[in-house]
Amino acid sequence: MARLLGKGLGTGVALGTACLVSVHRGFVQAPSPTPRAAELLAASKDAEHPDIVLIAHDYGTAVSLASAIEWANVVGIAAVTCGLDAPGSDIPSVVDLPGLTDLVQDDMLVVVDAERGIVMADPDGMAVAQYQTEINRLAPRTRVFIDSVHLSAETLDGRTVLVAANAQSIKDAEQALEVGADMVLAMTQTDALPCEVDELSQRSRMVELLDKTSGKPLLIADRYLLAPTVVLEAGLRSDITLAVPPRSHLQSLGLGELTQELAETEADCLSDGSLVAAPRLAAWLEMGEVVRLQESATLNRFLEQLAEAGATRVLVSGLNVELLDAVAAAGNAAALPVIVLCTESMDECELKCMVAAGVHGIVVPVTSVRATKEQIRELSFSECRETLLELIDRDRSEALANNETEHNVSTAQ
Numbered sequence: 001m002a003r004l005l006g007k008g009l010g011t012g013v014a015l016g017t018a019c020l021v022s023v024h025r026g027f028v029q030a031p032s033p034t035p036r037a038a039e040l041l042a043a044s045k046d047a048e049h050p051d052i053v054l055i056a057h058d059y060g061t062a063v064s065l066a067s068a069i070e071w072a073n074v075v076g077i078a079a080v081t082c083g084l085d086a087p088g089s090d091i092p093s094v095v096d097l098p099g100l101t102d103l104v105q106d107d108m109l110v111v112v113d114a115e116r117g118i119v120m121a122d123p124d125g126m127a128v129a130q131y132q133t134e135i136n137r138l139a140p141r142t143r144v145f146i147d148s149v150h151l152s153a154e155t156l157d158g159r160t161v162l163v164a165a166n167a168q169s170i171k172d173a174e175q176a177l178e179v180g181a182d183m184v185l186a187m188t189q190t191d192a193l194p195c196e197v198d199e200l201s202q203r204s205r206m207v208e209l210l211d212k213t214s215g216k217p218l219l220i221a222d223r224y225l226l227a228p229t230v231v232l233e234a235g236l237r238s239d240i241t242l243a244v245p246p247r248s249h250l251q252s253l254g255l256g257e258l259t260q261e262l263a264e265t266e267a268d269c270l271s272d273g274s275l276v277a278a279p280r281l282a283a284w285l286e287m288g289e290v291v292r293l294q295e296s297a298t299l300n301r302f303l304e305q306l307a308e309a310g311a312t313r314v315l316v317s318g319l320n321v322e323l324l325d326a327v328a329a330a331g332n333a334a335a336l337p338v339i340v341l342c343t344e345s346m347d348e349c350e351l352k353c354m355v356a357a358g359v360h361g362i363v364v365p366v367t368s369v370r371a372t373k374e375q376i377r378e379l380s381f382s383e384c385r386e387t388l389l390e391l392i393d394r395d396r397s398e399a400l401a402n403n404e405t406e407h408n409v410s411t412a413q
Contacts, residue, residue, distance in 0.1 A: 076093065345371075
């Protein structure tokens with residue numbers, strides 16, 4: 001793989017097959033289909049034109065030829081020189097590249113990065129995947145949803161509750177936008193984001209996921225399986241929050257250590273000319289961990305430590321009403337919004353408990369997003385709070401009665 005640094009003209013990234021512009025006796029020769037392009041043209045049933053990158057000595061010559069080539073799409077230009085009077089073009093281009101025509105041959109895969117002034121000839125699979133991510137991005141941060149289905153759900157007394165969709169597959173992720181989810185949750189080790197694969201495959205699936213969730217925040221629940229570079233590239237292209245389980249045996253509970261690892265990888269990427277951005281981090285607490293913290297009376301302090309370690313949210317799952325109320329209270333005290341993961345649809349009582357606990361958001365199956373939003377809009381926080389307190393009192397009374405029964409049986413024996 002050869003990497004050349006020159007001067008970028010225009011914006012964007014192009015990936016295509018090299019096609020050299022030749023000059024014979026002072027006359028520019030219009031390029032003919034290269035062997036690879038000819039093969040693609042012959043195999044295409046829909047008359048799809050291959051993407052090519054013109055490799056020329058003079059930039060102006062390549063620009064003049066670009067519009068005359070009918071058998072291909074000219075997606076990029078790389079040139080040795082660029083005259084002061086060269087015509088303008090909206091094709092991503094890089095110029096001032098001595099030795100270009102000696103390094104690049106016809107049919108060679110080429111990446112032209114006009115934004116960073118980089119040309120890569122014969123790139124490896126990892127480099128191609130990274131630049132495909134750039135090419136395929138749809139500016140998700142600036143996409144605006146104006147349909148009423150995308151309006152946030154507010155209770156009758158004005159409390160907003162985020163309703164996220166649990167995307168188990170790429171198809172779920174696509175449907176999540178259609179039903180108006182405020183956020184999309186993707187868990188690693190599911191079809192949406194499998195991680196028992198190499199980094200190249202992870203990147204490919206992440207690109208597809210970002211494409212389907214374009215414009216919506218993405219919450220990724222991961223068990224430290226995603227490659228740091230994949231996470232950082234995703235952070236550049238979308239509003240990403242990465243939720244990971246805390247590691248109590250580590251000084252910074254795993255989140256601080258992950259932050260450091262991401263920072264080091266980000267520095268390496270930037271030094272290599274690759275733009276990336278670190279995502280926000282969240283702590284992913286499951287029921288067993290919450291029970292342990294509650295029984296040891298350390299729940300509040302633990303969430304404070306998570307915030308100190310860099311957590312911006314808490315994702316919880318599998319909690320009963322009393323634990324949910326305790327976690328939400330501790331999260332509010334530590335300024336950590338709590339998001340509850342529900343693997344199944346909720347009944348009205350369960351939803352009231354979520355709202356009453358003051359959670360920031362609820363993750364539900366894709367098919368339940370619209371109904372959940374509609375239900376929230378019909379609830380009031382004060383009524384939900386009464387329901388929650390009644391349930392907590394009932395559960396405590398039942399637990400006390402069960403303990404007394406067990407004690408009596410034990411005494412009788």
